[in-house]
Structures are given as C-alpha cells and as structure tokens.
Amino acid sequence: MPWRGWACARARSPTEAQRRSAAVFLRRRSHRAHLVALALVWACAGWAAAAQPGDLVVLETEGATRPTLHAWGRSWPVRRISAQRWRGWVGVDLTVRPGHYVAEWRFSHRRVREAIVVRPRAFALSHIRVPKAMAEFDAPTLARIRREAEAIRRCYRDWRGRAPAFRFLALPTEGIVSTPFGARRVVNGSPRAPHKGVDIAAPRGQPVIAPLGGQVVEVLDGFLMGNTVCVAHGDGLVSVFMHLDEVKARKGAFVRAGEIIGTVGQTGRATGPHLHWGVVFRGAALDPLRLVANRATNAVKGADYGRKDQASDGD
Ligand SMILES: [Zn+2]
Incomplete structure (x- = not known):
C-alpha cells in the first residue's frame, strides 16, 4: 500500500x-x-x-x-x-x-x-495462453524464478551515478505495442500482476539499443524473462530489457545512448518475438513510452496498441 x-x-x-x-x-x-x-x-x-x-x-x-x-x-x-x-x-x-x-x-x-x-487511468485487459509448464511450476523452478526476480529487484535498488537525463531520446527498438504498460493480465485464465512495462513486438534479431546511457548492472538468462539486461541510468532510473535473442552487453560495462545491447527475441515465457521494456524509478514502475521524447514515440504503431494477437509475455 x-x-x-x-x-x-x-x-x-x-x-x-x-x-x-x-x-x-x-x-x-x-x-x-x-x-x-x-x-x-x-x-x-x-x-x-x-x-x-x-x-x-x-x-x-x-x-x-x-x-x-x-x-x-x-x-x-x-x-x-x-x-x-x-x-x-x-x-x-x-x-x-x-x-x-x-x-x-x-x-x-x-x-x-x-x-x-x-487522476484515474484506464488500463487494457490482456489475455494470454502459454503451455502449462510456463504457468505452473515445480519447487526448483519456482525457486529459480524467485532468485531471478530478486536479481532484478536488486537492479531497481541501484541508485548510483547521475542520470544523463530523465527522459529517453529514442526507443530501444521499433515495432508494434503488443501489450501496453499497466495491462491487467490473465495468464491461462488466472489473473496476474499488472504489466510493469511495455511489450514491443518486432522481428527476431532486430537490434535493441540503450535508450539512455548507463551501466549494465545485470545480465541473466531467466526462466520467465529469458535473456535479460538491466541498465542503471543513474539516480535510481533503471531500464530492464527481457526476452532478448542475443545479449550484446557485458555486466558492469557502461553503455552510451544508442549502443546495441542485444537483439529482439522470444526467450523465456513469450508468445512471439518481442522486447519487454520495463522502467523503474526509485521503486516506482513507470510507463516507458511516456518517458520517450514525442517524436521517437511515433516509431511504435499506436493503432495496434494493446492488440491481443501480438507477441506478449507474462512478466
Ligand atoms: Zn512484457
């Protein structure tokens, strides 16, 4: 609360x-x-x-x-x-x-x-169906999922450094928004936590760039989140990129805005190739697209915002 x-x-x-x-x-x-x-x-x-x-x-x-x-x-x-x-x-x-x-x-x-x-904000409803093994987990898998979630929470607590800016000058990748920020998700008929990020559906292998400079504070191969890169931009502003096909960033490295950190993929729990981009600012989950300069946001197809048949995830 x-x-x-x-x-x-x-x-x-x-x-x-x-x-x-x-x-x-x-x-x-x-x-x-x-x-x-x-x-x-x-x-x-x-x-x-x-x-x-x-x-x-x-x-x-x-x-x-x-x-x-x-x-x-x-x-x-x-x-x-x-x-x-x-x-x-x-x-x-x-x-x-x-x-x-x-x-x-x-x-x-x-x-x-x-x-x-x-003020109130209306959030979309997102239904996805995934194989049973990706929705119900045995004890070792559950332990792994929890460990990985904790690693991501550690990234969010990284307030070191000075943010180059408090907005993103570019999108990490261009495509179609398949699940918007805040969508209330239902996975295989069960309600789940709201979507703390935006899903951008794009072809597998398309480059993913750092939308703002920062330090790569975590790289992991997650059961649900797939290949994941965490970039701490400074001042507690953190981006997380999930389901990457390839990771092209090394943990601990500093990246500049525009530098390639990976490629779009379908690793982890994903119904199609897409990038999950989450942004957390000092513990607050923010809508990444509302932090992108206006011109750059046009590169995602607004008309398809929230389509259910596009690639998505349960993150
Ligand atoms: Zn997502």
Whole structure:
C-alpha cells in the first residue's frame, strides 16, 4: 500500500471563506496547530501537478540552498537549473490510486509542500495462453524464478551515478505495442500482476539499443524473462530489457545512448518475438513510452496498441 498524503478538498486556490476559516483556526490554536493549518492551506491552494499512474512528475521551486525532495516515503533527484531555481523528478508508481498526494521540498530552515493530483487511468485487459509448464511450476523452478526476480529487484535498488537525463531520446527498438504498460493480465485464465512495462513486438534479431546511457548492472538468462539486461541510468532510473535473442552487453560495462545491447527475441515465457521494456524509478514502475521524447514515440504503431494477437509475455 503506497503512502498516501492527507486529502485536500480541492487543488485550486481556496475561497475567501476557506481563507477566513483558516485564519480563525490559526488565531485559536497553538503554534503547532498553526503549522498544520498553514500546510493544509498551502497544499490545497498551491499549483497542483496533475499526473496518472506511471507518469514522471517534474516539479520546480526556488531557494538559495539546495533542497531535498520527498514524496511517497522516499527522496527524489534534484538538480539546480539556475542560480536559485531547482528542479526535481518524482515517479508515480503504477499502483498509486487516484487522489491527492503531497510532495515536499525540504530546505535547511523551511519546507514547501506541493500537491500532486493523480487522476484515474484506464488500463487494457490482456489475455494470454502459454503451455502449462510456463504457468505452473515445480519447487526448483519456482525457486529459480524467485532468485531471478530478486536479481532484478536488486537492479531497481541501484541508485548510483547521475542520470544523463530523465527522459529517453529514442526507443530501444521499433515495432508494434503488443501489450501496453499497466495491462491487467490473465495468464491461462488466472489473473496476474499488472504489466510493469511495455511489450514491443518486432522481428527476431532486430537490434535493441540503450535508450539512455548507463551501466549494465545485470545480465541473466531467466526462466520467465529469458535473456535479460538491466541498465542503471543513474539516480535510481533503471531500464530492464527481457526476452532478448542475443545479449550484446557485458555486466558492469557502461553503455552510451544508442549502443546495441542485444537483439529482439522470444526467450523465456513469450508468445512471439518481442522486447519487454520495463522502467523503474526509485521503486516506482513507470510507463516507458511516456518517458520517450514525442517524436521517437511515433516509431511504435499506436493503432495496434494493446492488440491481443501480438507477441506478449507474462512478466
Ligand atoms: Zn512484457
């Protein structure tokens, strides 16, 4: 259950009546209560960032000293963009429910709160059928699957280095989106966890490039995920590429944006050749396609978004 900020009644400026009642409240209560009431008015009155599950939210603030940025119980990267202006990036996890949340800038002697309004997002339903051996597992296979899943979670916890950017300038490969981000999956009739990535169906052997520079922090041959490469871009932004036919990256190597890291394949549990591209930012599963610069996104065929008969997986 993600941390949820206290709710505001509205995200726009408060009415005069609300201001007056807050002022009355302030006169009556202790100093501690003043702060609580002020925070409430600020968070509800200020500019609110609107987002959906899977989005990256960009926030800015002003101050003479470097602040830290906090939301959903963790800190987020902050960069100076001019003498007294700071920009921060916050990921809205796939599982965050619609509602009002709060991000907080912490300076040494003050705090600034900003509302993040998460709006509902409709996710596709994806049915796939795979052989029984790929849906029901014996104990050793289950142990292997868990080990591999833990290796991927370790990649997600890699916050080392500085991200070259917080968006992708290119797609890792071009093709047809066969299962969109967040799709509610049903494997052989059983409901499974939502799809934490995007499936891009493409011919086997087509190159897969790093969409942003980073370090290859894991390479493994997974039972379900097939040949997999994890790239930590820095600042806790991590990409994972699954079902590769060939891996052309070495664990520990640094790759530049555009460098080939493998080829599209059908290894692991896959109903056809495709690339599964997952992006996790400080623990938040994000929609990779929403992080790609607009022009580059056109290279995936939007008309086929979510087609059931295309290559897919159960990841
Ligand atoms: Zn997938």
